[in-house]
Amino acid sequence: MNRKFLLLGVLSLLILSSCSQKTTGINWNFLDRNKLDVQQVDFEYFSGKAKIDYKDNDNDVKAKANIRIRKDSVIWISFSAIGIQGARCLINQDSITIMNMVKKEYHVFxxxxxSKQFNFEINYHTIQAMALGNLLLPRSKSDxxxxxxxxxxxxxxxxSISVTNYVNPKTMKLEKVEMVEKPSKNSATMEYSNFQMIEDHAFPFSGLVSILYEKNKGMLNTVIEFEYSKAEIEDKELKFPFNVPKKYERK
Structure with missing residues (x-):
């Protein structure tokens, strides 16, 4: 499997790996943007296990993933599936590194x-927000x-990006996000479901992301289904093993 699939899978995984905080019901009908208090998750360490089903015009790949996150520091993912067995990903404040331990090669993004490729500002904090199910953009007066x-x-x-967030009025949690890049009309839709409680947090154990983007041969569609089998907010410190051997070739 090529590095483009790995990168798209990683970003899609992060989009769907959304953790959300338990809230009380809020039933008033307001239109004051300053009162819309979308609930955001806060934690120190997170870990989870999930199954991913990736489909595009040419591929249908199923994979398993182990995920670990340390807040505002590092996101670590270990993949296992036919074609990407032994792949690991490390996301930090500076870059994204993907290592294929079968092919003995690695990629750095x-x-x-x-940001130029997706026409959207991508940095560690953006990715972490995706991973937590938090708002991708900070609130502003123009919302x-x-x-x-x-x-x-x-x-x-x-x-050039328009983001539409769908917030449940009872839980004040984000349940759907639609992104559209106007010049190209590239778009992405993320949906979260099957919320289950983890300590004081509601976690979507199932998710779906659909990405529609233009290439030389026309508009292509990629769909990723996601299902967690385990998700935990950790009290103890987690380890993030990632060491690229000197003999690995950089691609």
């Missing part, structure tokens, strides 16, 4: 190039809030 039948709709913009 910097955030500037990724627009409206009430629909089942959701509060929070609309945000950054450069």
């Amino acid at each position: 910097n955030y500037d190039s990724l 627009d809030v409206e009430k629909q039948d089942d959701y509060y709709i929070l609309k945000q913009k950054e450069n």
Whole structure:
């Protein structure tokens, strides 16, 4: 499996690996953007195990992943599946490194190039927000809030990207995100479901991401289904083993 699939799988995994905080019901009908208090998760260490089903125009791949996160520091993922057995990923404040221990090679991605590729500002804090199910963009005075039948709709913009957040009015948790890049009309939709309690946190054990993007041969669609079998907020310090051997070739 090539590095493009690995990178897309990692980013999709992070989008779907969304952890959310338990909240009390809020039932008033407001349109004041300053009162929309979307609940965000806070923790020190997180760990989980999940199954991923990745499909695009040419591939249908199933994989297992172990995930560990230390807040504001590092995200560690270990993959196992046919084609990517022994793959590991380390995401820190500076870059994303993916190591394939079967092919004995590794890839390093910097955030500037990724931001240009996806036409969206990508950095560690953006990825961590995806991993936690928190808002991708910070709140601002230009945000627009409206009430629909089942959701509060929070609309945000950054450069050419429009982000629509769907917030459950009873839990004040983010349940769906739609992103559209206007010039290209590339888009991504993330949906979270099957929420279960982990200590004081509600965690979506199932998720779906759909990415529609343009390439030379037209618009392509990638769909990733995600299901957790285990997720924990950890009290103890976790380890993040990642050491690229000198004999590995950088691609």
